[in-house]
Amino acid sequence: MQTNCSVYIATSLDGFIAKPDGDVNWLHDPGYTIEGEDFGYNAFMKSIDALIMGRLTFDKVLSFGEWHYKKPVIVLSKKRRVIPAHLMGKVRFMDGEPPEILEKASKQGFNHLYIDGGKTIQQFLNAGLIDKLIITIIPVLLGEGVPLFGKLKADLKLELLSSSKFGNGFTTLTYKPIYQETS
Amino acid sequence: MQTNCSVYIATSLDGFIAKPDGDVNWLHDPGYTIEGEDFGYNAFMKSIDALIMGRLTFDKVLSFGEWHYKKPVIVLSKKRRVIPAHLMGKVRFMDGEPPEILEKASKQGFNHLYIDGGKTIQQFLNAGLIDKLIITIIPVLLGEGVPLFGKLKADLKLELLSSSKFGNGFTTLTYKPIYQETS
Numbered sequence: 001m002q003t004n005c006s007v008y009i010a011t012s013l014d015g016f017i018a019k020p021d022g023d024v025n026w027l028h029d030p031g032y033t034i035e036g037e038d039f040g041y042n043a044f045m046k047s048i049d050a051l052i053m054g055r056l057t058f059d060k061v062l063s064f065g066e067w068h069y070k071k072p073v074i075v076l077s078k079k080r081r082v083i084p085a086h087l088m089g090k091v092r093f094m095d096g097e098p099p100e101i102l103e104k105a106s107k108q109g110f111n112h113l114y115i116d117g118g119k120t121i122q123q124f125l126n127a128g129l130i131d132k133l134i135i136t137i138i139p140v141l142l143g144e145g146v147p148l149f150g151k152l153k154a155d156l157k158l159e160l161l162s163s164s165k166f167g168n169g170f171t172t173l174t175y176k177p178i179y180q181e182t183s
Numbered sequence: 184m185q186t187n188c189s190v191y192i193a194t195s196l197d198g199f200i201a202k203p204d205g206d207v208n209w210l211h212d213p214g215y216t217i218e219g220e221d222f223g224y225n226a227f228m229k230s231i232d233a234l235i236m237g238r239l240t241f242d243k244v245l246s247f248g249e250w251h252y253k254k255p256v257i258v259l260s261k262k263r264r265v266i267p268a269h270l271m272g273k274v275r276f277m278d279g280e281p282p283e284i285l286e287k288a289s290k291q292g293f294n295h296l297y298i299d300g301g302k303t304i305q306q307f308l309n310a311g312l313i314d315k316l317i318i319t320i321i322p323v324l325l326g327e328g329v330p331l332f333g334k335l336k337a338d339l340k341l342e343l344l345s346s347s348k349f350g351n352g353f354t355t356l357t358y359k360p361i362y363q364e365t366s
Contacts, residue, residue, distance in 0.1 A: 013318075013341065013358070014332035015198040026338065125324070135196075139343050139358060141308070143335030149197035152326030155209065158196065160322050160352035169343035173354060175196070175322060 003102045004112045005052075006132040007121050008044045009148060010170075013137055016145030017118055022060055027138060032168045039136055039170060050074055050110040052101065052124075057117030058091075074105060074113075076120060098127040122150040128179040133158070139169035154180070186285045187295045188235075189315040190304050191227045192331060193353075196320055199328030200301055205243055210321060215351045222319055222353060233257055233293040235284065235307075240300030241274075257288060257296075259303060281310040305333040311362040316341070322352035337363070 010027055011017050018024050050072040053061070058075045061067075062084075073091045075081075083091050094101055105113060115124050124130050135148070158175035165171050193210055194200050201207050233255040236244070241258045244250075245267075256274045258264075266274050277284055288296060298307050307313050318331075341358035348354050 013356075137356070139341040141332055141335055141339040141341065143333070143338070149324055150326070152324055155326070156324040158322040158324065158352065160348065160354065163346065163348045163354050165343065165346045169341065169358075171343065171346050171354075171356060173196075173320070175352075 002111065003106050004131045005102070005115050005124055005129050006044070006048065006112065006134065007115050007130055008041070008134045009116070009121070010136040010138055011148045012140050012142045012145070014141045014143065015148050016142045017148045018060075018146040019142065020145050022056075022146065024060075026140060026142065032138070032170070034166060034168055037166065039166065039172060040134070040164075044114070044134065045071065048112045048114040050105060050108075051114040051116055052076065052094075052105070052120060053116040054120040056119065071114075072110065074101070074110075076101065098124050098129050102129065118146050118148055118150070121148065125149075125156065125177065126153055128177075130177055132161070133175045133177065134172060135175070136170050136172045185294065186289050187314045188285070188298050188307055188312050189227070189231065189295065189317065190298050190313055191224070191317040192299070192304070193319040193321055194331045195323050195325045195328070197324045197326065198331050199325045200331045201243075201329040202325065203328050205239075205329065207243075209323065209325065215321070215353070217349060217351055220349065222349065222355060223317070223347075227297070227317065228254065231295045231297040233288060233291075234297040234299055235259065235277075235288070235303060236299040237303040239302065254297075255293065257284070257293070259284065281307050281312050285312065301329050301331055301333070304331065308332075308339065308360065309336055311360075313360055315344070316358045316360065317355060318358070319353050319355045 009017060048071055051069060052074045055075060055077045067087060075091060075093050077093050078095050080093055094104055115121055115130060157178045159178055161174040161176055163173050192200060231254055235257045238258060238260045250270060258274060258276050260276050261278050263276055277287055298304055298313060340361045342361055344357040344359055346356050
């Protein structure tokens with residue numbers, strides 16, 4: 001079965017997904033709220049089978065307190081960790097290179113995966129495994145922080161699939177990476 | 184007379200305006216050409232009175248050979264340099280902090296200025312002097328290069344004025360910075 005990996009993430013115009021200390025409160029500015037508008041989040045979440053995130057992102061999500069994911073979450077971690085009681089059956093740990101992870105996920109019936117967190121996104125991009133990037137550009141410059149993108153083995157061209165503009169100044173750009181055949 | 188400063192620039196999706204060595208050939212990929220489409224460049228150039236750029240950008244432009252600017256170019260440089268004969272009357276050097284530069288430019292009759300080059304844009308943004316950012320996002324990830332944006336004194340919120348999508352995957356986003364009053 002073919003797996004598909006998508007990214008759905010918000011970034012400042014200068015390319016940061018969090019402040020240097022991991023803070024994402026700037027995303028939740030009351031001025032950004034549009035009654036009844038979720039910027040495609042629920043439709044996207046319905047379309048996926050599971051999330052894959054790194055340990056840093058997982059720890060960040062845990063720090064929010066309430067667990068709000070209805071879909072299974074795969075946490076990439078070299079160390080097998082104890083799963084908190086309230087997350088039994090919701091969270092599983094995996095270790096390995098991106099292709100192995102996808103194989104394991106597929107065997108567990110997860111074929112459309114939401115790849116989350118800067119480091120994990122970069123790792124899967126470099127492995128040529130991201131099929132769709134859905135990026136919402138927040139109308140703010142942060143100056144510094146945790147970057148969405150990082151170094152690549154080579155330039156990576158993208159195909160723009162769609163763009164949406166929202167009344168609060170958000171712009172959602174959807175791209176498909178065009179991986180070059182390497183032999 | 185009130186001066187206005189605008190930025191009109193292309194950036195990779197990961198925020199680079201040039202490769203690490205200053206190369207901008209990736210912008211001129213034949214696949215990006217759309218017959219009869221200039222992505223708003225000529226209309227923008229008609230609207231400005233002069234360009235302001237740093238020395239690095241000026242040297243880059245000189246390296247292209249042909250001089251294609253019809254509008255006067257102000258080069259920011261601490262050292263007074265010899266102006267090449269073929270650019271007499273087309274290029275002038277100025278030195279000073281952004282507010283001084285704008286005052287000098289205004290006295291010379293230049294009121295709508297095109298601020299160009301990463302460092303110069305960052306300097307004018309930090310001085311609260313950029314009125315409009317017209318940013319064309321090229322559908323490519325470069326991984327590394329010369330960044331469009333840099334550190335800021337504080338977060339800078341932006342108002343999205345418009346967005347345009349082109350058939351080659353370019354997206355032009357126009358923002359107005361919302362500077363906070365500081366006392």
